[in-house]
Amino acid sequence: MDRFMEKCAVDRKIVELLILKRSSNSIAKQEKVGKKRVGQIKEQAVSLGYLSGTPLPPYPQALFDYSEERYDGPVSEADQALLEHKEWVKDRIEAGWHLITIWEELPFEVATEVSRSSFFRFIKRHNLNSKGNITKRVIPEILDAPGESLQLDWGKLCDVIDPVTKKKKTLWFLVGVMGFSRYMMTRLVWGNSTDETLKAISSMLSEMGGTPLKITSDNPKCFATEASKFEAILNPAFERFCGHYGIIAELLPPRDPQKKGKVEKAVPYVRRLYEAHGEWDSIEEAQRYIDRKMVVANERKHGTTRLRPIEVFLENEIIALSALPPLEYSVEEYHSGKVRKDGCVRFRNKYYSVGEERIGDQVFVIGSSKIVEIFFKGKLLETHTRISSSHQAKSIKKIPSETA
Secondary structure, three states: OOHHHHHHHHHHHHHHHHHOOOOHHHHHHHHOOOHHHHHHHHHHHHHOOHHHOOOOOOOOOOOOOOOOOOOOOOOOHHHHHHHOOHHHHHHHHHOOOOHHHHHHOOOHHHHOOOOHHHHHHHHHHOOOOOOOHHHOOOOOOOOOOOOOEEEEEEEEEEEEEOOOOOOEEEEEEEEEEEOOOOOEEEEEEOOOOHHHHHHHHHHHHHHHOOEOOEEEEOOOOOOEEEOOOOOOEEOHHHHHHHHHHOOEEEEOOOOOHHHHHHHHOHHHHHHHHHOOOOOOOOHHHHHHHHHHHHHHHHHOOOOOOOOOHHHHHHHHHHHHOEOOOOOOOOOOEEEEEEOOOOOEEEEOOEEEEOOHHHOOOEEEEEEOOOEEEEEEOOEEEEEEEOOOOOOOOEEOOOOOOOOO
């Protein structure tokens, strides 16, 4: 309730007590107002006939005409001094300054007149705060249909000491939240490389027993080679991963995390779930610990929906997921490079033949654990068995003779 509505409510209560023949002293004491104000309200009530039988207007209609009065202006000398610097305060709030910092940096002539409590009352009176409500955007609620979206995000979990090497390493986690049921999964990783990330997502899909319509995420290098406000350039390995599972990649514009707010809120929650973990042993043991925590988390009532995520997932969402492909995904690597003068292209320090007619052309190479495929302008040129021996450097295919 704002200051104007508070005044209207108190004035109405005073009139109601006057109608009940209560004394001015008792009204002032009960409503915590001055006797002068009670007297002014009594005079206005008498002039409008409220004390002689005229019914009061229905709430919340005001009893009196307040058009000539002001309730949003300065109410103290400190407020008047700060009002001249209101735009200066707004600029600092929009820049992300904390309120206490703004108070400490007030111009000298103002700082000597304004106490900290007066400054915070000024901020409240004029609807300012440290979160920048002046320019706050209205973010629409994110509504997902069952099986529509798996939201992903990374977070740093902690620093650990490897018991073998005795070196400090940073442990990260990838958290996934289903948009409809809020079913949550977490995978511990040493980084967000393409290989580790795709293996973690594949593990999440296996846990769910199906695939969602789309994956919603930011623009990390493992997903996009180039971020964009409109359409990101997908990492080919991630694009083929999505093609294998029949998933649409929804990569959000830079600096727009609100569009995946369901998983953004899960990041600090995962850290809190892990904080009771004891002495570090291994990433496998830590994953088993966080898995147990995920079971408990998914069985609790969600703070927003007031429903248990695991129940909603099993009853409504799992039936909306698409079936997993029959073959397990094999993580692939990619490389873009020119064909050398010997008709070969280099891929992971090994050389694979293409043909002399492509010398100097920029080709695209995708390699799995067993196969290396070479493309030129979207057309498959050659397929090689991937070299696994450290004693072999080249894979050369014989070009058929023209007379054959």
